Amino acid sequence: MQMKPDNWNLKTDQAIKLQNQLRSRLISSLPEGFELQTLAGVDVSFPGPGVGLCVIVVLSAVTGEVLEIAHHSMKVTFPYIPGLLSFREGPIFVETVTRLKVKPDLYFFDGQGIAHPRGLGLAAHMGLILKKPTIGVAKSHLFGHYEEPGNEKGTWSPLKDDKGGIIGAVVRTRAGKKPVFVSPGHLIDVEHSIEYTLKYTTKFRIPEPTRLAHLWTQKLKKSL
DNA sequence: GCGACAG
DNA sequence: ATCTTGTCGC
Numbered sequence: 001m002q003m004k005p006d007n008w009n010l011k012t013d014q015a016i017k018l019q020n021q022l023r024s025r026l027i028s029s030l031p032e033g034f035e036l037q038t039l040a041g042v043d044v045s046f047p048g049p050g051v052g053l054c055v056i057v058v059l060s061a062v063t064g065e066v067l068e069i070a071h072h073s074m075k076v077t078f079p080y081i082p083g084l085l086s087f088r089e090g091p092i093f094v095e096t097v098t099r100l101k102v103k104p105d106l107y108f109f110d111g112q113g114i115a116h117p118r119g120l121g122l123a124a125h126m127g128l129i130l131k132k133p134t135i136g137v138a139k140s141h142l143f144g145h146y147e148e149p150g151n152e153k154g155t156w157s158p159l160k161d162d163k164g165g166i167i168g169a170v171v172r173t174r175a176g177k178k179p180v181f182v183s184p185g186h187l188i189d190v191e192h193s194i195e196y197t198l199k200y201t202t203k204f205r206i207p208e209p210t211r212l213a214h215l216w217t218q219k220l221k222k223s224l
Numbered sequence: 225g226c227g228a229c230a231g
Numbered sequence: 232a233t234c235t236t237g238t239c240g241c
Binding site: 043044045046080081082083085088089109110111112115116117121122136138139140141142143181 | 228229230231
């Protein structure tokens with residue numbers, strides 16, 4: 001039986017089963033004739049217990065100019081459990097994305113893509129719902145084996161699963177600073193995930209789209 | 225049983 | 232993620 005990727009009313013054991021079923025639907029290559037015109041960064045903050053605030057910032061892939069910012073806050077019930085982040089942040093993201101006028105060609109998420117225990121991290125799961133290319137750029141490690149990458153910006157080392165398959169990369173986006181964990185979500189491969197992550201990470205360690213989304217998520221949290 | 229553990 | 236100001240350093 002086919003389950004919907006946006007079924008949030010599940011207990012933890014059922015959520016895990018859903019992830020195992022959805023992983024097979026992932027496509028690991030860009031759509032035919034893919035053209036990157038607009039991209040988005042997503043982030044979620046928690047103004048208080050049981051309340052989440054999501055922000056999506058859309059930028060021009062050419063000029064880097066901010067084209068649109070959408071946000072929404074609502075009650076969150078699912079707890080934070082490593083490996084089940086999409087069930088906590090997914091509902092509010094899906095609600096927020098409906099408020100966008102511009103539909104981005106690519107999304108950056110603050111979390112893992114397929115570099116996940118069941119191959120379905122936040123970025124991968126949201127990609128299946130969006131049916132758009134998604135990339136996960138996490139600030140810390142969750143799953144996979146790797147060697148520390150070189151110390152220069154742009155250097156990276158592969159993230160591998162238990163069988164040695166490459167599921168992402170540990171990328172040094174800033175010399176001398178902690179690397180980020182990049183992995184493809186849906187409709188994209190590891191190589192392009194690294195390429196786009198480096199291309200859109202300019203001044204800081206985190207890609208501009210998600211970095212800006214995070215800034216807004218913190219700013220809006222205070223004005224509530 | 226003992227660690228590891230996105231945000 | 233969140234609790235929290237100024238401060239040392241590149």
